[in-house]
Amino acid sequence: QAEIDRFAEDDLAPLVSGPVTIKTTDPKASGADKTISFELTAEQLAAVVSIKDSQGKLSATVDEDKIQQTAVAAGKASGRFRPAQDATVQRNGRSFSVTPSSSGLELKAEGLGADIAAAMKKSGSERTVTARAQEAKPEFTTAEAKRTLPKEQISTFTTYLPDNPVRTNNIKIAARQLDGAYVAPGETFSLNGLLGPRTAAKGYQKAGVINAGRLTEDYGGGISQLSTTLFNAVFFSGAKIEEFHPHSFYISRYPEGREATISWPDVDNRFTNDTGAGILINAAVNGDEVTVSFDGRKAYDKVEASKSARRNISQPKKITDDSKDCVPQSPAPGFTVDITRTFVKDGRTVKT
Numbered sequence: 361q362a363e364i365d366r367f368a369e370d371d372l373a374p375l376v377s378g379p380v381t382i383k384t385t386d387p388k389a390s391g392a393d394k395t396i397s398f399e400l401t402a403e404q405l406a407a408v409v410s411i412k413d414s415q416g417k418l419s420a421t422v423d424e425d426k427i428q429q430t431a432v433a434a435g436k437a438s439g440r441f442r443p444a445q446d447a448t449v450q451r452n453g454r455s456f457s458v459t460p461s462s463s464g465l466e467l468k469a470e471g472l473g474a475d476i477a478a479a480m481k482k483s484g485s486e487r488t489v490t491a492r493a494q495e496a497k498p499e500f501t502t503a504e505a506k507r508t509l510p511k512e513q514i515s516t517f518t519t520y521l522p523d524n525p526v527r528t529n530n531i532k533i534a535a536r537q538l539d540g541a542y543v544a545p546g547e548t549f550s551l552n553g554l555l556g557p558r559t560a561a562k563g564y565q566k567a568g569v570i571n572a573g574r575l576t577e578d579y580g581g582g583i584s585q586l587s588t589t590l591f592n593a594v595f596f597s598g599a600k601i602e603e604f605h606p607h608s609f610y611i612s613r614y615p616e617g618r619e620a621t622i623s624w625p626d627v628d629n630r631f632t633n634d635t636g637a638g639i640l641i642n643a644a645v646n647g648d649e650v651t652v653s654f655d656g657r658k659a660y661d662k663v664e665a666s667k668s669a670r671r672n673i674s675q676p677k678k679i680t681d682d683s684k685d686c687v688p689q690s691p692a693p694g695f696t697v698d699i700t701r702t703f704v705k706d707g708r709t710v711k712t
Contacts, residue, residue, distance in 0.1 A: 374483065384493045386440075398434055432466075444463050445461055445464070447460055458505045465495065515595075516593060516652070518650065533563050540641070545637060548633075569623070575687040584607065585613075589650050593654050598635060602631055604629055605621050660710070667700075670696070678691070700712055
């Protein structure tokens, strides 16, 4: 108990005796706005302290990496730092325009954790760290956007909607969000990352989804059709496919082997734009059609798809379920097919 009392008073109490103040300056500001100051609370400091017992002797260690991360996050939350803005690309009729990128201001993290750990051992006004701020640079600059502007349509794909107004509503909401998305050269696009959770607050309604091979209902049901349409636009653009998942049973409105279900948060549809130019995604619902088109620059003269015959045929069985939430569904055989993507340039196949 004597060691605990000594440790609490001499070692631990000073570390969490009060906040630590982080101060820096904004080189582009003037007057009172030039100084940036924010605090790390005693609770935030305590969260990075670990205690070790070595043969009855207690000691405290500050996790410098963790407090550095905490400080950077607190700086962003203070509202005094400016995130960099990437350039954006918009379609204007038949041409494209660029909204310029802009630099921001961020806390320089290097060495900050050690400085905060040292300040935690002090008291009063000495619990202040003078940090450095630095320019935050955009990842996608105006120059890069202009250099890689789309020039033409490089792929398009259409699927057809069944007569289901609730399902169509969900697809329209997701398509509006997808429309106009820009994928810079080298960037990886995630459909889940763009859409986020499908909720009633976003206007989504409950419609049919597949769960463990059976039909049920959930918010956003139906947007796998948009995902499948997007997947085929990716397929024929020649861009690199990173992740896709076929439905657990075949749905005849989709091309065999070229369909991509989606579910928040783990079942995603992702591709990397390795075409050498930006890709502007166009998505729309018109009547009973869902169309996704890519504007960019063709890396290949054409991209072709071929399909093997079905194999590994598995016959369906009958399941009887008298529960309230059972949704009847017709049986269909299972099967495997191989899809080949062929890339053609200058009249020859360059890869498959």
